[in-house]
Amino acid sequence: MIRILSIAVGLFFTLALAWSFGNGAYNAITEPAAPTAEHEFHLHPKELHLASDGVFGKFDKQQLQRGFQVYKEVCSACHSLRLVAFRDLKQIGYNDDEVKAIAAGFQVPGVDPTTGETNTRPGLPTDYFPKPFANDIAARAANNNAVPPDLSLMTKARHEGPAYVYSLLTGFQNQPAELIKEFPDSKTPNGLHYNPYFANLNLAMAPPLTADGQITYKDGTPSTVDHYAKDVAAFLVWTAEPKLEKRHQTGWPVVLFLLFATVLGNLAYRNVWRNEKH
Template structure:
């Protein structure tokens, strides 16, 4: 009896699942969802290559330093790097004195040793990059009611993150006339900016990189908008995964060990079972 009951219960759920699937498929065919501006005009990230791409990729330290400069002079006014300490910049090739100088150029929360009151003090290498706003309310007030996201893990938090960041920075443009004609209700609201690489096409962030030469590179690289966007994207790859090179090196060592173990196992098999008959 119990077996028959369990079969009937299983049959019921199977039929219910098949019915719901069939109904959903029928509805999708007979009543397809209406197209939206986001569906029609949202673009996938541009194709862009970084030195760290691929199984043998390595960071270009010079590019990372340029990217940090772009972050410091342009992006840090709104975006934080809360998971990155100043001392981590030594991995980019900065000397101890340079790291101390960079840290001292930022003000971080501290405590007055005489009064115990909260105060601001120059940063030290052990400090983390400070937040540009005291709280979310202040951040929203300065950014059209939007809180600028922390950039520490941005290239890991978005699909195809490095290309997404690069595309977003270079993708600001006027709304296409075709979009306004087909979806007049999708006109970019006042205070927002059209960018086809953003999910809903409009974002509160104004174009941060507006002109060539906005940042002056010390290594002679021409600071075009495209170059600056690529450099800061490369820097954010590093902030999201500073041990990327070590991971790849370890991966190759593990693959080498597995290959050796596979060959050794096969040779052992041949040696032990070569004369055995099944």
């Protein structure tokens, strides 16, 4: 009797689930959702190719240093890199003296050894990049009630992360007239900025890269907004996955070993069981 009841209950829930799925599919087909401004005008990220792409990808250290320069001179005013220590910059080609100089250029939280009171001090290579704001309240007050996200893992946290960062930084523009015409209630609010690569089209961040020549590269690379955006996107790929090159270098020998072991195991199997009848 219990078995029959269990089967009946299971059958009931199966039928209920099938009915719910079928009813939802029918409603979606016969009564499609009304189009929205986000659906109609949100754009897929632009195509971006970096040296780190693909299974053989390697970091272009010169590009990473340029990207760090963009972060330091522009992005660090609002965005933190809480998972990156100054000493990590040695991985992208800076020497010890350069790392010390970079760290000393940042003020990090400290404690006065004589009074025990909190203060700030020049950074050391062992310190992590400091937050630009004391707390979220201060961050919201300076950024139209929005807290700028930490960028350490940004390219891993967003779909097509590097292309998303590049597209967002180069995508600020005036709101299209056809959008206002089709969706009169979708006008960009005061204090926000239209960007078709952002999920809801409007974000609190003002265009950080405003004009060519805003940053001067020391290696002679053209100082253009397009290069700034590509370089900082490449730098953020490194902050999100600093061991990418090591992973690639380790992965291929492992794959080749597993293939060799598979072939060897198969040959051993055939040799051991070749005289046995199945």
